[in-house]
Every structure is written in C-alpha cells, then in structure tokens.
Amino acid sequence: MGDTTTDFTEITYRVTDRIATVTLNRPEARNGYTVRMADELAAAFDRADRDPEVRVVVLTGEGKDFSVGADLSQGGFDFDPDTGPDAAWQEPAGRCSKRIFTMDKPVIAALHGSAVGGGLTITLSADYRLAAADSRFGFVFTRRGIYPEGASAWFLPRLVGMGRAMDWMISGRLFDAAEAEQAGLVHRVHDPAGLLDAAYALAADLAANTAPVSVAVTRQLLYRMSALDSPAPVHEVDSKLIASIGTNPDAAEGVLSFLQKRRPRFTLSPDKDLPDFLPWSH
Template sequence: MTAEISSPYSAITYGVSDRIATVALNRPEARNGYTLTMAHELEHAFTAADADPDVQVVVFTCVGKDFSVGADLSGGGFDVTTTDAGSDWQEPAGRCSKTIFGMNKPVIAALRGVSVGGGVTITLSCDFRLASHDSRFSFPFSRRGIFPEGGSTWYLPRLVGVSRATDWMLTGRLFGAQEALDAGLVTSLHDPAEVLDAAYAMARDIIANTSEVSTAVIKQMLNRLSGLDSPIPVHALDSRLIAGLDSHSDAAEGVSSFLEKRPPHFPLSVPGGLPAWLPWLEPGATP
C-alpha cells in the first residue's frame, strides 16, 4: 500500500489512502533522531488525522531501517529550548504521545530496527505496536543522567507491569523483540519487510468490521477508566451508553448486519457521531 503524500513536512511524511493515514518519521540519514521539528510536525499530523473525516485508522512508521534512536544529540546536548519556563510547556516526546492518547482514532505503530529513549516513548500511547524480529528497545535515561519523558512512567507499567518497567527503566539496558513481545510491550512480531504490511492489514480489518464511534469510545474508556480505583464510575458510564442504544444507528446496523450475515456499513462517523455528553468531551475536561 502506498499512501498519497499530502503535506509538506520536513522531518516526517504524511499521506492518506483508503481511509488510512500514514505518519512516518523521515530522517533516515540520522536514524530518525528525534528533534523539536519532528515533535511539532508529529503533533500537527496526528491532530490533522484525527480531525479528517476521510481517516479512520492511523499507521505510525518510519523511513529507513530504524524507527528512532531517540533524541538527536548531534548538537552535543538536548534541545529543550522554551521561551517561557513558567508556561504549560510540553517536552518534545510528550507532544507526540499526549496527542495520540487523546485521539479518537486508533493508531498502529509499525516498528523496526532500533527504538530507544524518545524513539520508543512516543509509541507507548499507540493502541497497537507491531514490531519486526530485528527490533531492539531501550529506555536509557538512567544511563544518560536524564529523566524519562513521553509520560513513559505512566504508560509503561500499564503495558508490562511495574516489575518489568522497573527493570527496563532503572537499568536502561537494551532488549530484543522477543522479550518485548513476551512482556506485552508489542502486539506481534513480523519479518522486517512485512511489519508495515501487517499494520496495514490490521488497519483494513478495523475499517471493514468496526464502528468508528464504538472504536473511539472504547479507546477512550480504556485510556481513561481502566486505571480507576473503583469500577462504579465505569458502571455508570456503561449504563448511560447502553440506555441510548435504541436510538443509536450504529447499533441498529450492527444487529442487522449480524442477522443478515453481511459486512456492516456503519452510518456514524467521528467526531460527529460521538455522544456529546461523554465526560472527556465536556469543556475543561482533561485532554
């Protein structure tokens, strides 16, 4: 599959084809070292994809053999320039992972080669991480005398458990694809030449068989509710959603397509079809 390139970014590429947006890191000469420009462009591209009615799923990948070696240190240090230290400045990796977290549309990361530091933390909020057999990962912050970013100390324990997150974070050691799969960091492993095709196949399956609205609501319920101390607020939200099914056209189509043994054609889209009362859509809600 080849996505039509539609935006003039300098550090990434962006294209849309067949309801799939492809966002790719595009600094292969620097092994996709992460820069402030890349952070800005990723935030912009993911925001654009989420708002685009022609996009249902996003694939996040790279140009070149390595997904990303993390922060670009070619200048001799970390470029964290901010003109107003007292503002709500967001560090560069978090600009990407935080944007993905808030998206309504599922994001599938297709990883190969090295993904370390910011090069892996920017993917932790993705809904799926597919990796190649040659993938290697590291959270090397302790080995550089710096601190974790991208919200990684929140995302990583939720994905792999506190014990494994502690191992990887405190030692900063490099580990391989099979260890990442066994721990739950990645969803599946593929040959390097096939990982992107596998991501597109997953995207096409989601597009063909799922409701955009249901997928968006489920994604945000998992992100925002699964860590609560009590299930009672979740029961309350479930009840309000289920109570509205009689007037929910996607639910009617889902039942009809099942009974008629045919593929579904869900009429609602995102964001217009989302219930406006959802707590995370209300003004002032935490992004």
C-alpha cells in the same frame, strides 16, 4: 484514493484507503527525534483525527530504524537556555504521546530496527505496537544521565506491569523483540519484510469492520477510566452508553450486517456523533 501532504519536513503524511500513514523521515539521522519532528507529529495526528476520510493511523519510520531517540544536535530545545522554559513548556516526546492518547481513531505503530528512548516512548499510547523480529528496544535514560519522558512512567507500567517497567527503566538496558512481546509491550512480532504489510492488514480490518464512534468511545473508556479505584463510575458511563443503543443507527447496522453476513456500513462519525455525556468530553 490517495493523498500525500508535503507540509512537513521531518515526517511524511499520506492517506490511502482510509488509512493515514505517518512516517518519521530523517533516515540519515536514524530518525533522531527533534522538537520540529515532535510538533509535526502532533500536527499530523491532529489532521488524521479531524479528517472524516481517515479511520486508522499507521506510524512507522523511514530507513533501517524506527527512531534512535532524541537528537539534540539540531539546536536543543525550543526555549532560551539562559532563561529556561516558561511554565507552559512541554517536553517534545509528550507532545506526540499525549496527542495519540486523545485520539478518537486507533493508531498502529510498526517498529523496526532500533526504537529507543524518545523513539519508543512516543509509541506507548498507540493502540497497537507491531515489531520486526530484529527490533531492539530500550528506555536508555539512566545510561545517559537523563530522565524518562513522553509520560512514559504513566504508560509503561499499565502495559507491562510495575516490575518489568522498573527493570527496563532503572537499568536502561536494551532488550529484543521476543522479550518485548512476552512482556506485552508489543502485540505481535513479524518478519521484517512483512511488518508493514501486517500493519496495513490490521488497519484495513479495523477500517472495514469496526464502528468509528464505538472505537473512539472504547479506547477512551480504557485509557481514562481503567485506572479508577472503583468500577462504579465506569458502570455509570456504561449504563448511559447501553441505554442509548435503541436510538443508535450503528448498533442497528451492526446487528443487521451480522445477520445478513455482509460488511457493515456504519454512518456515525466521531467528529459530530460522540455521546455528549462522556465525562472526559467536558
């Protein structure tokens, strides 16, 4: 079954075989990032997160580049330049990266061509970044006299360490897929022709073999608790989670399917079955 939504103008959204594909769709502008695109991306990820038929999201770009970053030629930001933004205004890249951060479902970014500036920071909260071998990356802000956005100063050091984050962000230099992979920014590098196939193969494996609630809890455990200064509060949550296994039908199914050497049929759903004691759910 496939479902393509035409509600968007600067991205496309399609659901096929439990995988939602979100595609940046301004190839004539090398997928330059706009305020409209930011809001459409946030809405698309929200739709995928709330759709019980979606298990995984693949994020990619139409044309030869993933995204060359902010395109302010479309009218600038969504506030009056004379009066400035109000206190609640949120810069566009973070509208996407923060929505991915809160996802209950894994997100796989498939990066090709140029992925620079906001065209890279929006992907830092994805679970996976796969790259074409000819990709080029850059946090180019200092070379434009502007500043890192998308909460990238929080995400990037957690992915590659403070030293590499400093190098890339202070210099603003471009770097290739091999350096990105070596540093841990991207998980794997693929031949450009096989990049999307690799992304969909990974998505299909996650959809077929992982439990939706287990994935939702695990990605949030990592994101929200790995930076604490003690393991004690993490272990408190772990203990409650493990104690709940006895009444968890997915846990029983996971063991049974393993013993019977068959694909699991998990029944719990993140939209209604997340544990109510998770500290970030209040």
